[in-house]
Amino acid sequence: MENSKFQQMIDDFTLDSDAIKEIAASFRYDIDAGVRETGESSLRMLKSYIGLPTGNEKGEYLALDFGGTNLRVVLIRLEGNGKFEVIKKVAKPLVKPGEYDFICADANADELFDFIADMVEEAVDGDHDKKYLLGHTFSFPSAQTNIYNARLIIWTKEFATKGVEGEVVNDLLKAALARKNLSNVEPTAVINDTVAVLLAAAYKLGNVNVGSIYATGHNTCYYETYTSAGLGKPAMVINMESGGFNKLAINKYDYKLDLESEKPYEQRLEKMVSGRYMGELFAYCLDEAWGIGKVSFTSIDISRILADNSDTLNDVCALLKEKTNLDIETEDAVWVKALAETIASRSARVVVATYCGIMWHLYPNGGIPKQYIAVDGSVFEKMPTIKENMQKAIYEIMEDDADKLELVLENGGSALGAALAAAMEPVEG
Numbered sequence: 505m506e507n508s509k510f511q512q513m514i515d516d517f518t519l520d521s522d523a524i525k526e527i528a529a530s531f532r533y534d535i536d537a538g539v540r541e542t543g544e545s546s547l548r549m550l551k552s553y554i555g556l557p558t559g560n561e562k563g564e565y566l567a568l569d570f571g572g573t574n575l576r577v578v579l580i581r582l583e584g585n586g587k588f589e590v591i592k593k594v595a596k597p598l599v600k601p602g603e604y605d606f607i608c609a610d611a612n613a614d615e616l617f618d619f620i621a622d623m624v625e626e627a628v629d630g631d632h633d634k635k636y637l638l639g640h641t642f643s644f645p646s647a648q649t650n651i652y653n654a655r656l657i658i659w660t661k662e663f664a665t666k667g668v669e670g671e672v673v674n675d676l677l678k679a680a681l682a683r684k685n686l687s688n689v690e691p692t693a694v695i696n697d698t699v700a701v702l703l704a705a706a707y708k709l710g711n712v713n714v715g716s717i718y719a720t721g722h723n724t725c726y727y728e729t730y731t732s733a734g735l736g737k738p739a740m741v742i743n744m745e746s747g748g749f750n751k752l753a754i755n756k757y758d759y760k761l762d763l764e765s766e767k768p769y770e771q772r773l774e775k776m777v778s779g780r781y782m783g784e785l786f787a788y789c790l791d792e793a794w795g796i797g798k799v800s801f802t803s804i805d806i807s808r809i810l811a812d813n814s815d816t817l818n819d820v821c822a823l824l825k826e827k828t829n830l831d832i833e834t835e836d837a838v839w840v841k842a843l844a845e846t847i848a849s850r851s852a853r854v855v856v857a858t859y860c861g862i863m864w865h866l867y868p869n870g871g872i873p874k875q876y877i878a879v880d881g882s883v884f885e886k887m888p889t890i891k892e893n894m895q896k897a898i899y900e901i902m903e904d905d906a907d908k909l910e911l912v913l914e915n916g917g918s919a920l921g922a923a924l925a926a927a928m929e930p931v932e933g
């Protein structure tokens with residue numbers, strides 16, 4: 505086996521302390537430029553028209569969580585004091601191989617939203633009379649003019665359903681509900697999933713300004729008061745669409761992945777870090793090493809490789825056999841695992857660099873107060889090594905301020921956040 509080939513690939517994915525500090529600094533620059541609307545930022549910096557909850561929101565709300573391949577409609581009762589209860593939950597995949605696929609380019613908006621309306625009907629037990637307010641977590645870049653009106657700018661995460669880009673998603677949902685005689689369900693608020701995570705964590709814990717998703721996709725939002733920028737605008741949560749950050753040096757595997765994706769040149773950062781893409785980067789490397797051709801690896805495969813801590817790495821060998829039919833020995837498996845570790849560690853380090861960039865923007869004169877950074881998503885929650893690598897990167901970048909930041913898992917915040925958004929007074933402006 506040509507070890508030098510693997511060593512080269514590992515080097516290509518390695519980011520040292522200086523490199524992540526530089527990413528943090530240029531990310532901060534783009535936040536500042538975005539807040540000042542100078543036109544130089546690669547971040548979309550989308551206004552959410554919502555602030556942070558008090559923790560005392562109350563009432564029963566429907567929450568629609570639409571952002572990945574699994575769709576959820578949840579009936580939630582907010583009880584105040586950071587407490588809530590899930591009364592009913594309906595969950596269905598948007599793709600069932602051989603049966604249906606609502607996210608491919610052959611599907612259209614009406615089919616997709618009719619499917620969603622059917623799930624809403626199930627969640628309210630077929631009740632066509634009682635009035636329900638619905639909060640919608642819609643996890644794609646949307647241009648908002650108020651809390652209701654969010655227009656999908658562009659699909660991300662390889663979604664391709666026709667007739668949704670450029671549309672006001674709640675109008676599509678409203679029309680589908682009307683087709684099912686469900687006009688008693690009223691969509692009132694749309695938020696991004698990052699915003700949902702932030703609202704949910706603020707409701708339960710308080711002391712949090714940043715919400716982030718680290719899963720199939722990756723993105724972060726934060727509470728912008730406009731004070732550090734000296735601008736007197738109304739404070740609100742900003743969905744940065746940080747996955748679109750593009751001031752990054754990419755390697756040849758990133759380049760190839762980008763060209764072969766649904767949306768080349770878009771979502772540069774997301775394509776380096778998120779669960780949807782890490783397995784693909786890994787597959788390109790194995791193809792270069794062993795000519796395995798187009799084999800698809802997922803982030804679950806990466807997790808499985810990282811979880812094999814045996815001396816013989818039998819499970820890494822077994823996985824390679826299952827996926828590629830290659831018979832590899834422990835000696836090669838060591839390289840395969842080292843490669844997977846480096847791809848995962850690059851991801852964790854870049855994500856943390858963006859969080860540090862936000863802190864530098866919010867506290868330009870230092871004095872960062874102790875606070876949580878709320879994160880949800882399968883990569884953060886389940887991929888081995890990720891949390892340790894993130895913690896290490898926080899220390900490398902923030903140095904003495906590192907102990908001010910605590911990463912906290914906000915599990916399932918999408919539905920709670922949507923309910924909160926329906927319950928809260930929106931921000932005007």
Ligand code: GLC
Nearest residue numbers: 643644645660717721723747
């Ligand atoms: C993609 C979407 C973004 C979302 C993220 C996580 O980056 O563009 O809106 O927050 O995925 O689901």
